[in-house]
Amino acid sequence: MPHIVEARGLTVRLGGRVVLSNLDIGVKSNTISVIMGPSGSGKSTLLRVFNRLIDLNPEAEVSGVVRIMNRDLYEWNPYELRRHVVLVQQEPTPFPNLSIFDNVALPARLNKVAGSRGELERLVKWALESVMLWDEVKDRLEKPPTILSGGQKQRLCMARALALRPEILLLDEPTANIDPANTVKIEESLKALKNDVTIILVTHMPHQAARVGDYVYILYGGRVVEEGPVNDVFIHPRHEVTIKLLEKGG
Numbered sequence: 001m002p003h004i005v006e007a008r009g010l011t012v013r014l015g016g017r018v019v020l021s022n023l024d025i026g027v028k029s030n031t032i033s034v035i036m037g038p039s040g041s042g043k044s045t046l047l048r049v050f051n052r053l054i055d056l057n058p059e060a061e062v063s064g065v066v067r068i069m070n071r072d073l074y075e076w077n078p079y080e081l082r083r084h085v086v087l088v089q090q091e092p093t094p095f096p097n098l099s100i101f102d103n104v105a106l107p108a109r110l111n112k113v114a115g116s117r118g119e120l121e122r123l124v125k126w127a128l129e130s131v132m133l134w135d136e137v138k139d140r141l142e143k144p145p146t147i148l149s150g151g152q153k154q155r156l157c158m159a160r161a162l163a164l165r166p167e168i169l170l171l172d173e174p175t176a177n178i179d180p181a182n183t184v185k186i187e188e189s190l191k192a193l194k195n196d197v198t199i200i201l202v203t204h205m206p207h208q209a210a211r212v213g214d215y216v217y218i219l220y221g222g223r224v225v226e227e228g229p230v231n232d233v234f235i236h237p238r239h240e241v242t243i244k245l246l247e248k249g250g
Contacts, residue, residue: 002070004029004168004198005050010064012045012222014057019045021222022064027215032190032199034209034230036245037219043202046219047170050200051085052078069167083111086161087170090177092153094145094160101141103156104128108163127159130193132185151182158186162197169193171201175208187212206246210234218242 003026012020020042027033035043048054054062055078066073068085094103104124105114114120124141128134133155137148145153154174161169171190175183190199190212203209209216209230216233218226218241226239237243 002029003027003067004069005200006065006067007046007049008065010046010049010066011062012042012049012054013061014045015059019222020049023219023223025217025224025227027198027200029198030194031214032194032201032212034213034216035200035202035219036204036206036209036216038241038245041219042222043219044172047087047172047200047202049073050168050170051082051087052076053082053087083164084166085168085170086164086166087172088154088158088161088174090173092150092157094148094153094156096144096146098144099142100137100145100148100156103145104159104163107160108165111164113163113165123163123165124159127163128156130162130196131155131158131189133159149179149182151178151185154178155182155186155189158189162193166197168198168200171199173202173204176204183208206234206249218245 005027007023007025010020010023035046037043049062049066050068054060068076098106101124104127105120108114108123109120114123125134128137133152136152140147145156148156175186187208193199213230216230217224218239220241226233226242233242234246237246
């Protein structure tokens with residue numbers, strides 16, 4: 001199975017401080033790859049390298065080789081890249097002045113993912129169904145997202161990302177600040193979505209990684225110190241960092 005995302009010798013400095021150090025990683029297509037590690041190990045920075053949001057930090061220095069869909073990272077136009085590699089952040093960021101429908105539709109419309117109004121409506125419905133939100137909002141599509149709970153807002157942001165029809169979905173602790181019921185719906189959605197999109201998930205919760213992940217990568221000190229199929233790594237952890245993460249639970 002080919003690697004859709006690959007990094008070799010990746011080093012990132014932020015203001016001179018080394019955040020990622022000679023990191024190697026390869027992510028297979030149509031899998032859920034989980035990135036774990038203690039705070040400060042570089043997890044969020046790694047995601048921001050993959051879609052070049054790191055470029056927006058003037059203090060960032062990036063070296064090494066990164067390939068996305070078999071193209072060098074810097075061969076991509078960054079705006080084109082961010083349509084194919086979409087990031088959903090920890091805090092929900094819906095557009096408060098747009099309707100629920102337009103929150104999902106506008107990015108897809110601007111990026112010409114859908115042509116006709118009918119195509120756009122079908123795309124919005126598919127995206128909302130994919131995150132188990134359609135039945136909860138189908139009669140309120142013209143309402144603002146302020147009527148939604150925090151967990152619903154996060155699923156709306158995931159639907160907005162999916163409406164771009166990306167090949168790669170980056171998730172930075174998407175359930176860290178939401179309720180258990182919405183967490184379950186997000187996890188169930190992810191397991192179904194990997195047939196359509198490759199998912200890279202940062203989480204601090206080993207139980208979540210075990211429930212949804214195919215592969216896990218343990219970061220420490222800016223490097224991958226242990227990796228493999230989730231069950232193998234969690235049942236037979238080798239590195240002390242992995243053991244401590246599992247003992248901590250979550």
